[in-house]
Amino acid sequence: MSIRINNARIIDGSGKPSVPGGVRVENGLITHVGTDLPEADETIDAKGRVVCPGFIDTHSHSDLVVMEDPFILPKIRQGVTTEILGQDGVSMAPLPHRHIQAWRKNLGGLEGESDTLDWGWQTTGGYLDRLEQGGVGTNVCYLVPHGNVRMEAMGLDDRKAGPNELRLLQAVLRRELEAGAFGLSTGLIYPPCTYADKAEMEALCSVAAEFGRPLVIHQRSEADTILESMAEVLDIARSTGVHVHFSHFKICGKNNADKFERVLGLLDRAADEGLKVTIDQYPYVAGSTMLGAILPPWAHAGGTDRLLERLTDETARARMLRDIRQGINGWDNFVAFAGVDGIFVTSVRTEANRDAIGKTLVELGEMRGKPPLEAALDLLLQEENAVGMVDFYGLEEHVKAFMARPEMNVCTDGLLGGTPHPRTYGAFPRVLGKYVREEKVMSLEAAVRKMSGKPAETFGIDRRGLLKPGHHADVVLFDPDTVRDQGTYTDPRKHPTGIDLVMINGVIVHGDGATKNPTPPGKVLRPGE
Known part of the structure; x- marks a missing residue:
């Protein structure tokens, strides 16, 4: 099956200026990008809309929900074609049998609950195999969660790791990375990750660095001690060579606004030193996590x-x-x-x-x-x-400043249960509508790069994130004049406007031509595939 999209404005995900033309797709791959495209079985007239790569959500909490409902419509309908799971050091694997009941309760506030799963996968390899067996609507990547590793190696107690336990932590992480994870995640405000000291983080990050994989980190503080927290993380990057990716980067508390310039200074210094530091961000002044925090x-x-x-x-x-x-x-x-x-x-x-x-x-x-x-x-x-919970944490001017940083890419950090944060339904269209079209924080080309090409580079996701012949056909078609989030904090479950078509691995999953109840077209991705 081949599909041709004509009469579009091409934004290819690289950051280069847009050009007129289109994209041709066949057998799940992009075959041509530009003008004078070869004939195809189906032609879509884009009528001047933007055609671009599918968006990559670098902070997703679909880990459990996707096992019961492969099509995560709040993500697909905003243009997300790839999600990175295993965030904040608290996720689905590794999960030894002896810890299942305790861990399910710890997990519930972030990922939700399920009484239908058997919870028997035990390892990252087992979890990824289970996802493949059930099918996934979007492409998914997985990070090894620090909390799960710590739980397997030394339980859930509040104590420091001894020398033998450090070696065991490293062995578990190495095993899970070899199974196909894209990096290590931690949430140093969440138990049991919060009980780890700097020596433990350095031991784990040295393994991640061996594999060339990032540390994706909810740092110890985004508030009163954010400067000390960032200093700790950057010291770990210096001592181990690990690539640091700060999750949902922000400054919490209006009383901490005076730290803003010093936070930027730490990012600038890291860049000057040649440290590999990236960040992601959801475009709102309120966050969302479990109330137990x-x-x-x-x-x-x-x-x-x-x-x-x-x-x-x-x-x-x-x-x-x-x-x-x-x-x-x-x-x-x-x-x-x-x-x-x-x-x-x-x-x-x-x-x-x-x-x-x-x-x-x-x-x-x-x-x-x-x-x-x-x-x-x-x-x-x-x-x-x-x-x-949802918590209102910060200042709009900080959101804009961090968004414009070269280190930044877009994420949702979207929890899917209850009355979710509106970012779950609208983070990517909000950037395109509010911050590009209305407030001109950045160009449309720069924004699309921060949603596609840049996150693919940051996480080493091969042959995705760009409109390029030979790349996988994850494609979005949107109207730059109408794209916008619609959800509010009181009524968040609203799909955005202006996202006209979403294609995953060559299959249209939203928009004209979408097949009703198709076989889930996503893939469970592993580094190098």
Whole structure:
């Protein structure tokens, strides 16, 4: 089957100026790009729209959902054709049998829950095989999650790794990278990753560097101690040679706005030194994660079951509340930088608490007749920690400045459950509509590069991210005059306007010509394939 797209404005993902022409696709590959394209079985008149490579979401949380529903429409409908899973150090594999129940509870706030899966894959290789067996709608890549590696090697306790455990951590990571992962991820605010010291990170990053794979990092602090946090990460890059990719880069808390120029200075210094440093970003001033992140790290030690025990203990609860109100040096205190009126509940496990969805912690407290933080702790206990949240963290001028940085590419960081953050449905069209067309933060060509060619280079994804003969036919057709996100924080489940066609490996999955209920056309990608 061959398809020809004519009369388009070609933006090829390289950053070069657009040119008129089109693209021809056959058997899942791009055969021609330009004008005077050969005949094809089907011709699509693009009528002056932009044709470009499919977008690559470098921070995705579709890891569990894709196993039950291969077509993640919130991603496909915004032009995403490849997703990078395994984020924040907390994901699906490795997962030894002995840890399944504890880990499912730890995972619930980020990836959701499932009672239909058997959870028996154990390793990254097993997980990727399972994805291939079930089929995937988009292409997917996987990062080895630090938390899973740590759990296999030394459990969920709050302690430092000894010499033998460091060697075991390295062995597990090496095994998982060899199975086809694109890098190592960590979330140093999430248990058990948060219990790792710099020596542990250096040991793991030395293995990632051996493979030429990146460290994808939610750093220890994006708030009060962001400068110290970045310094630690850049020191690790210097000592190990690892490529550092900062996840969802931002400065949290308006009280930290004075650190902005120094943050930029650290990025500039890294570039001057020749360190390989990249970042991704979602284009909003609010974030989204699991509500359990408002608790101090010690509360999570030993896993979710131990957390739930502490939430029932009056002394432990009092300590949690005291630490939230007073803070702990080096800990990102979401309540301090977003406020109880700037944190919204987005998802829960049970029907009993469904009325909490969409409510701030202030409103939750009013509904439950308790102070906001007490009500939040009760909710975490009742829902066994599987609660999502949106938190308003920062300043619009910072979003624009980081977006324009040469290190930056676009991501969604989209959680799919409950009432999600609007980025899940609209991050990429928001950049094209709000920040390119309306606010002119960058050119259209630069934006498309940050959505396609640049992330493909950053993660070493072969033959994707560019419109080029011989590359895989991941293609998007959009209207630059109408493309825009539509979701809001109160009504986020709205698909964008202006994304007219999405093609994955030569199969149209959205737009005119899309086949109803096709075989999932995505591929499970591995480095070098």
